[in-house]
Amino acid sequence: MTTPRLVEVTVDNVEDACELKVAKHQRDYVAPVAVSLAEAYVQHDVAWPRLIYAGKKLVGFVMAAFDPDNPTEYYRTYLWRLNIAAKHQKKGYGRFAVEAVLAEARRRDAESVTVSWMPGKHSPGPFYERLGFRPTGEMDEDEIVARIQL
Numbered sequence: 001m002t003t004p005r006l007v008e009v010t011v012d013n014v015e016d017a018c019e020l021k022v023a024k025h026q027r028d029y030v031a032p033v034a035v036s037l038a039e040a041y042v043q044h045d046v047a048w049p050r051l052i053y054a055g056k057k058l059v060g061f062v063m064a065a066f067d068p069d070n071p072t073e074y075y076r077t078y079l080w081r082l083n084i085a086a087k088h089q090k091k092g093y094g095r096f097a098v099e100a101v102l103a104e105a106r107r108r109d110a111e112s113v114t115v116s117w118m119p120g121k122h123s124p125g126p127f128y129e130r131l132g133f134r135p136t137g138e139m140d141e142d143e144i145v146a147r148i149q150l
Contacts (some may be wrong), residue, residue, distance in 0.1 A: 005052075006100050007052075007053050014037070023089065026122055026124075029118055033061045046067040047065055050063070052093055059084065064077070066110075074140070074147070077105050082094060082097055082098065106150050131148070132148045133146035133147060134147060
């Protein structure tokens with residue numbers, strides 16, 4: 001695996017970001033990057049969108065929300081979105097992205113990070129659980145909420 005790095009979204013890379021595609025069977029479980037960037041635009045005060053590069057190659061996208069005053073506790077420090085390009089999965093880039101979000105949360109003095117997922121055959125739940133997230137018993141609409149303590 002080429003050492004990955006996070007890069008801010010800019011005018012120079014936004015088109016490539018919007019073209020990033022997850023595996024076909026995952027498309028019902030995660031919004032496209034373009035939708036995430038639109039959400040980040042309208043919630044710019046809390047959204048933390050980053051592109052994942054391995055060398056010069058775009059391999060993924062991750063977005064967190066840092067909103068310590070949110071009335072819904074599990075949205076205060078939240079792993080909002082993770083998209084790894086289909087041909088770059090199973091190479092450690094997803095783990096890298098989650099660990100980068102956890103590091104940013106620690107830098108901001110958060111005590112935990114939450115994530116949510118839709119249950120189903122191709123759900124990302126097992127991936128997040130392998131990284132240490134544990135279901136809280138809460139649901140966000142039809143999604144399972146999980147937390148990792150920092």
